[in-house]
Every structure is written in C-alpha cells, then in structure tokens.
Amino acid sequence: MGIRSFVTTELSLTEFPELGRTDLRNLKKGIDEAFKGFTRNYGEGIEDLFIPLLRFLVWFEKLMLATPWPLMIVILCALVYAGARNWVLVVGTATVLLVAGYLGMWEDMMKTLSIISVSTLICIVFGIPFGIMMSKSNRTQAIVTPILDIMQTVPSFVYLIPIVMLLGIGRVPGLMAVCIYAIPPVVRLTNLGIRLVDKDVLEAADAFGASSRQKLFTVQIPLALPTIFAGINQTIMMALAMVVVAALIGVQGLGGEVLKAVNNQYLALGLFNGIAILSIAIVFDRVSQQFGKRLQKHSEVIHG
C-alpha cells in the first residue's frame, strides 16, 4: 500500500509533477507585479532618458519627409553610387523609388528608411566598440557570446513585452526592439575581424613602438574593416527583417502597411509593401557588399 500511494500521488509518470495551480499563478503574478512596480517607479525616468533619441528620430523622419522628392532621389542615388560605384545599382535604386512613390508608398518608404538608418547607426555606434572590447579579452568574449546568442534566438515577441511595459508604444520601443535583434552581427564580426588580424603585421606595429591605441587605429580596425562591414551588412538585413514586428508596437512605415494588410486581408497592399521592403533590402545589401569588396581590394597579402 505504501508503494502504491507513493507512485500515484507523488510520482506519476503520465502526469507531470507541476507546481500547484495557485502557486504557479502567484509566481507569475509576483514577477508581473515586481516588473510593474519597477515600471511605476522608474519607467518615467527611463522614458525621459530616451527623449533625446526620440527627438532625433522624429527630426530625422521629418527631414526625410520634408525633403522634396526629386532631391531625395538624387541624394539616395548619390549615396548608392558613393558606396557601390555601380551605375546599374543607381538606376535600380531610382526605379524602385519612383515606382514606390507612384504606387503611393513614398511616405511609408521614407519612414522605414529613416528608422532603418537610425537603428543601423545606433547598432554601429554601440556595436563596434563592444566588439573591440570583446576582442581584447577572452573572458569578455566568453560572457558576451551567449548573450548575443540569446538576443538572436529568443523570439522577439518575448522581449517586446517588457519593452512595451516600460516604454509604451511608439518609435523608441520599436527602435529598441530592432536594435536588440540587429546588433549581434556587427558585434560578433568586429570581434572576429580584430582577432583574425595578421599576427605578423601586429608584431611589426609593436616593433615600431605602436601604443595599443595606435595599433587599434592603424592596424586592427583597418584590417578588420572588411569583416566589420560584413557584420554591418547583416545588421542592416536583420533590422529590415524586424520592420513588420516593430510595426506591432507602433513604428510606422512599410511594416505598418503590411500589418494592416494582414489584419484586413488586403492582398495587393501587402504585396506592394512587401516588395518595397524587399527592394530596400536588395539595394542595401548590394551597396554594402560592393563597398566591403572595395575595402578588401588591398587586404589580401600576396607573397612572391
């Protein structure tokens, strides 16, 4: 009898020994309450912290929207040419912009370009120094690598919840969500690029009396630049992949339209905006790839 009751009441193999219903509810409630408390106490302060960022975002978006469209097309084509030195890409870019504008997507496209540019910029500004720090110490690398893995693998909806609880809905939380997802490649590849720098060249810098700062700026970063650029390319692609998700928490633009199309089953709207996002992705990808290639031109060492 003793054994029987033990098996059924305490260790059933068909039913998982769960925490009691009330206990579980209390646990979840406890976590929720704790975070809500945190939000109540600090939320406003944290939001205030992001006000300059919000202002910048709004300013940048307004700037892009206020620029006359022909000028905008010229500027964007010039940037594409500066990056890729390729006329086919310039013509392609102009075509995409003209068609998108003609099909009524000009404003959304500018909004999307604006948030992508700003989030890429933020990823670069924080990601590269972080990657450099990571390359300097194996311990930092051991700690940061799993964190980056988590940032890339945890479904973004999971961290959308605390972000929304803390910052509400709007551009800043959207930007945060995009950056969390998009920053890992640039950090990872900066770290990798610096670690892969030719030991012989580094030794030469040492032999001529370079300080670690001089080594960083005259050898490590320049030689790692093609790799860093591969990271920036991936970061841009991942940021673009997030525009629809970011639309869920109030980021306007092409992503928002796609979301509207899904909710209302507007096939054409979804298709148009989807293709617009894809076109931006292709242009960004090609431009940054060509740019990376040009950086690499002299990097391969040839002996003999």
Place this chain on the structure above:
Amino acid sequence: MADNSIDVKGLYKIFGSNGKKYIEAVQNGMSKDELNAKHGHVLGLKNINITMPSAKIQVIMGLSGSGKSTMIRHINRLIAPTVGEVMFQGVDVCKMSETDLREFRRHKTAMVFQKFALLPHRTVVKNALYGLELQGIDKKEAEERARHWLQRVGLDGFEDRYPNELSGGMQQRVGLARALTNDADILLMDEAFSALDPLIRTDMQAMLLELQEELHKTVVFITHDLDEALRLGDRIAILRDGAVIQQGTGQEIVLNPADAYIADFVKEVNRGRVIRVDTIMETAENGTATVSIPSGSRLENVAKLLSDSGETLANVVDDKGITIGAVSMRSTIEAMVTPAKH
C-alpha cells in the same frame, strides 16, 4: 661616434606558464627534451652571451627552430626573457618601463621581417613612413623622409602602389625602407631575405652592404644560410637548440669549427670568399713580387690577380701602400680547397 653595441648577458628564455621555476634545473643541465617532457615548458634560449659590435653586422645563424627569432626579439623585447640582460647604451632593455620601451622601439630600433609584415591597406609611401607616424612626426616631413629612403632602395615610381601589387623582392625593399626611414641605431633583420629568390636575394645583400658602408648601423641579421652569414657578417654567432655553440668572424669559424656539427656546416663553403690574405701570407719575403694586393683581400681576389697577371707571387700591402708580406699562388690554392680531414 656613439657606442651602439648591444650586450646580451646570461639570457635564458623558457616558454610556458611558469618559466622562472625551471631556470635552476636548466642551469644545472636539464635538456630541452627533458624540460618539455617533464614540465611541459619549452627551452627557447640557454645562457646566451653575445657582444654585438657597434656599427657592424652581427649575424645569428642556426637551423630552423634553433631559437634565432626568439633571440632577435629579445633585443627590442617583443619577447621578454626569463632571466638575463640586454644592455644598450648603459640601459637594460629588459628592465625598461612600458613607456621607455615604446620610446626605445620608436627611436633606437627598426625591424625587417621574414614575411615582410607590411600594412596591406597602405600605399608604399604610407608604409615607409609608419615609424615616423607613430613617433608623431609631421606628415609632410615624414613623407619627405620616406620618399628619400624609398628612392635609396630603388623604389621610386612605386610610392603610390599597394604592397600586393609588388613582387616579393620589392615588398621587402619597402620593408627595408620602412626600417631605414626610422633612422634608428639598431637594425634588426629576422631572415629578411630568406623568402626571396636567390638572384634577388643576392641583390638585396649587396644593397644592404652598400647602405651599411655609409650608415654604420648596428645590424643584427638572422639567417639559416651560411653563405649569407659569411657574406654579410662582421661577426657570426651560431645557435643550436637555443645555445650559442660558436661565435667569431666568418673566417675564424670556417678555419676552426668548434665541433663536428659546425665542421659539417662549413665544409661546403667557398673558402676563397671567406679567408683573407692576411691569414696565409708570409711576412719574411719582401719586394720580389711585381704585383700587390691590399691587406684584408679575400683569397679569390688574390687568385684572380695572380692568374690574370701570370705571376706566382704577390705582395700584400697595408692601406698606406707599405708591403707587409707576400703570398704565393700555391699557398692561395691550398687554402682555398677544403682540407681533407673534414
């Protein structure tokens, strides 16, 4: 002229997490293999004592893995010793602070590497001025000085090319120009010509000797090639398993190899190119010969003079033209062929 000799004293290097711990064992005769097998440490250098003369070329020679690169890297402390001293102008390089060491590397030393180690993203001229840039010297002046040295090594017209557009020989000229632009007293060359084709290598050796005639730097030149060592070295130290097994002038080593290992090394050498006339001349005879040759000439030049002139005897004269001895064709040829006993 300042004394720019380098004095290496009692230098030991044991690679591994705790090299100091095994110094005593090594000093008491533990071998490289035993140290590695028992304690997992690698004996890099063992009790090195070399006085590298000021304004001369000191060659360090040895086979691959004998510790040459380890040795030369102690002079600018790219590798720190386990124990020992490297004295230069009264200061021990091994005891310098980080800042002093950086200044020492910037102003007193320059290095040329086996694999060139150029900065691939920079043009030739930007490579050559790298040392000056690190010193914080004005861009314009740095570029002027770099261009001067690029021209000296025969690279004018290539200033704006990138290293990977140049052949190996030209890349190493850039390496040499980069070192010379630094205007340092010490020039460290780690197998600088080993990666080059034989013909280009001979050219580079000639260029180095020509430059040295006027620059008088203290050159430390690493090679695994005896011919190169004999051609360039005012003094030669031979390394084996991290220890110096013989040092002296090329002639001393060729004439009196310290052991069978070195004897084996030197037996194929062109002795006519190494041995000087002073070694074999006889002081007694005087005035009978009609041709003369300067003291310090190599035997191959003596042989050429004698056969060209059809004489069998030549006077040896000092730099004032005074006869100090004489040398015969017979003794010249005898000294040039390898003695049978080796």
